[in-house]
Amino acid sequence: MNMAGAHPVRLLVILMLINFVNYLDRQIIFPLFPLIGQEFSLTYYQLGWLAAGFSIVHALATLPLGLLADRTSRRKVIGFGVFFWSAATFMSGLAGSFRSLLVTRAAVGLGEAAYTPAATAMITASFRGSVRARVQGIYDLGMFAGGALGIALGGILAESVGWRPAFFIVGIPGLLLALSVFHLPEPPRLEQARALPVRSLLRVPAYVMLLLAGLFITFSGHAYIIWGAAFVHEYKGFGLREAGVTLGAIMLVSGLLGVMAGASLADRLARRFPYGRVLTVCAGFFISAPLIYMALHTENKATLLLLFFCGTFFGTWYHGPVTATIHDVIPARAHATAVGLYCLFVNLLATTLAPTLIGKIADRWGLLTGMEVALAAQVMGAAGFVAVACLIARQHRRETSQHEAVPAASRCAGLADFAHLEPIAGTGQPLLRPES
Secondary structure, X not given: OOOOXXXXXXXXXXXXXXXXXXXXXXXXXXXXXXXXXHHHOOOHHHHHHHHHHHHHHHHHHHHHHHHHHHHOOHHHHHHHHHHHHHHHHHHHOXXXXXXXXXXXXXXXXXXXXXXXXXXXXXXXXXXXXHHHHHHHHHHHHHHHHHXXXXXXXXXXXXXXXXXXXXXXXXXXXXXXXXXXXXOOOOOOXXXXXXXXXXXXXXXXXXXXXXXXXXXXXXXXXXHHHHHHHHHXXXXXXXXXXXXXXXXXXXXXXXXXXXXXXXXXXXXXXXXXXXOHHHHHHHHHHHHHHHHHHHHHHOOOHHXXXXXXXXXXXXXXXHHHHHHHHHHHHOOHHHHHHHHHHHHHHXXXXXXXXXXXXXXXXXXXXXXXXXXXXXXXXXXXXXXXXXXXXXXXXXXXXXXXXXXXXXXXXXXXXXXHHOOEEEEOOOOOOEEEEOOO
16 A cells, blocks of 8 residues: 555545544434424424435535546545534534524535545545555445444433534534644646546446446435434334434444455455456345345344344445445546546435435335335345446456557556546556547
């Protein structure tokens, strides 16, 4: 692992810590839903809009901020984003109505949209391609630790001090952490390379299918996170504190183990198969699905928690490999843009529908039915990743044969001599074609 003239491990650790705060601020609201609903007399559907409003703004902002990160300083884009979302989180505690709370949560989404595309691009630029899934997995550890603590801390604070102080408490660390971003090294980039138009990304079949598969997976994952605490509170007899702490602890431990296990396995399989990283994703979701189903229908608390732990472990295998796969099939100069488009697509559709559609289903047929719909979406997403693997394998065979036809002298030339780069799917190695 080496990055010219900088300290990649330090960069990775700081970005992971910021991701921790990112998901802490994002998910602390979900255990607070019962109290917020009582104060403002809200239905499940209305509570769902507190998550959907965040997701809509987050989705719409990710692509333009990803484009901005590929064209300007990624460090500055991150720094201003962290400061903005932390301030909006703090202001959420001052909301005097449902509408004002909806506005502040949407503002959190705007700030957080600046983060993931720029951060993941900086990480990929700082490490060797052979460890790409692992370093992205380490970055995602912050997501699981922050998200789990958000669920647990939200449940604790809901019963001890109420929902408003919870936003004050978690908003302050981000304001302080934002200052550290401006001291991060800026990884070197190929300034000579032309920006890649967004439409060019949609000409990569594996990337397009990955968008569709990610849509279903993101929908199911957000449904579990948003409605999980409410589900066990309503159906399994958990108290608010018990629901937040137990589910948060399970997400933390099984998520951390699952992310690193999946990332390590993905990098190993990628050395043997061009679709090795996606194969890891498929296996994880297909193993996880029956475990989640049994967890939803068991009446025993201990059994439920054990099944949820195992289901979460396998279901979290996809985090590092998915980002690594996006960067594998898209040229480096468009890494932030590609992740931004992915976030736009899945957040605008999946994370918006997960709270509202499941909330609507819960109002009419019960929350158990809503969680079963989320599980069906997980299976559909897993099938979509099988198609991604097939497309990567096919494209790899095609591009390898083309690569062998390129003269060796051309393959060794500098990037400035070429107008077009295309990655060899699944390997992260570029296929260079001379400008015609």
